[in-house]
Amino acid sequence: MTAAVELTNPDWLGPLVSRTFHGRDVFAPVAARLALGAPLGEAGPAVDPGTLVRLPEPVVRAEPGRLTAEVLTVDHFGNVQLAAPGALLDGLPQRLLVNGREAVRGRTFGDAPPGALVVYPDSADLVAIAVNTGRAADTLQTTPGALITITTP
Numbered sequence: 001m002t003a004a005v006e007l008t009n010p011d012w013l014g015p016l017v018s019r020t021f022h023g024r025d026v027f028a029p030v031a032a033r034l035a036l037g038a039p040l041g042e043a044g045p046a047v048d049p050g051t052l053v054r055l056p057e058p059v060v061r062a063e064p065g066r067l068t069a070e071v072l073t074v075d076h077f078g079n080v081q082l083a084a085p086g087a088l089l090d091g092l093p094q095r096l097l098v099n100g101r102e103a104v105r106g107r108t109f110g111d112a113p114p115g116a117l118v119v120y121p122d123s124a125d126l127v128a129i130a131v132n133t134g135r136a137a138d139t140l141q142t143t144p145g146a147l148i149t150i151t152t153p
Helices: 022-035 136-140
Strands: 060-063 066-074 080-085 095-098 101-105 117-121 126-131 147-151
Touching: 060 080, 066 126, 080 136, 095 117, 117 136, 126 136
Parallel strands: 101 117
Antiparallel strands: 060 066, 066 080, 066 147, 080 126, 095 101, 095 147, 117 126
16 A cells, blocks of 8 residues: 655654754654554645655666766765665676776775775665775766766776
8 A cells, every 4th residue: 555644743743843854853753653653644634646756766777897877975075975786896806997987896995095996885885986085076076966887997
């Protein structure tokens, strides 16, 4: 069964609902009540699920010797997180190309020489790209939504 409601019941929300922290102020308290067995219908009025807008899935294309994936995030250190699961790195060689630039497959930043790109599965088990003592986003001149291609040389 699929159901959707508008989260309007003030008893189900945090004491103050900010404009930017809905995960903390709206979704977490509602999820807690649902986890405790409260009926979804008490959270607010029903919404026709057919009227909800679905966001497009991020791009992930895996082919032999080639992985193309959308940049999900760039953190404040300039590390680049892709939409691809980390398991797609399994079986790839140690030496790679990222958008035509030399890189190494590793587990930590130190697996690459200073200034070099390293491709690794991050803490969310997604493919990520970093530069040892640098900023991968600057090196690759990329931002969220862009496509990155990892190939074998």
